[in-house]
Amino acid sequence: MSVRRLAKVQPASFAFSKETRAKADWWIAKYPAGRQQSAVIPILWLVQKQEGWVSEPAIRAIADLLDMPYIRVLEVATFYTMFMLEPVGSAALIQVCGTTPCMLRGAGDLMKVCKDRIGPKQTLSPDGKFYWEEVECLGACVNAPMAMINDYYFEDLTASDMNQIIDDFAAGKTPERGPRVDRINSAPEGGPLTLTDPKLYDGSAAKPIKKLPNTEPVTA
Ligand code: FES
DSSP states (O other), X not given: OOOOOOOSSOOSOOOXXXXXXXXXXXXXXXXXXXXXXXXXXXXXXHHHHHHSSOOHHHHHHHHHHHTOOHHHHHHHHHHOTTSOOSOOOSSEEEEEEOSHHHHHTTHHHHHHHHHHHTOSTTSOOTTSSEEEEEESOOSOGGGOSOEEETTEEEESOOHHXXXXXXXXXXXXXXXXXXXXXXXXXXXXXXXXXXXXXXXXXXXXXXXXXXXXXXXXXXXX
């Protein structure tokens, strides 16, 4: 993983939108008085949803809101890789998993497509629409190789799938998310291979429970 630093070019200021501020207040109210700092992660996320990324002025604004030292919010923002510290694509933020199962199943091909179509990793595309990066395991290894694009998982991908997905986002479409093979979520391709007997689920295989002799109902 690369070193996480704030972007060199920063906006002059940041302001919470009305909607973001209302949601932030909702999170703050969840915690007891004096513990508002616990809302730092959800508020960083709200700010990222508002701006697309987390800027230095936004970090300062969050710290002021939660009465925290600036450095504490900066520490959180730079620690968690879900927080983007520089502007990302207006159409798609593509995070390709590069951990072993995905690498063994073709993540390198997906990254090549991203590199060819978007540019070097962690760089905004020339048109400002796309940004891609390699990330660590996203917990969907059984559907490898996969990528998280904006807020959703796209799984069982091939290079051709990734090309199509980029085309779709570029055209303003919403490509289908989830597995790209014949499976539901992380079930086997073509359907389940075990526990397929319907008796397992309709109750007909259940043995009647024998009442133990001389037992009294249990009371509290
Ligand atoms: S290795 Fe890619 S999701 Fe786990």
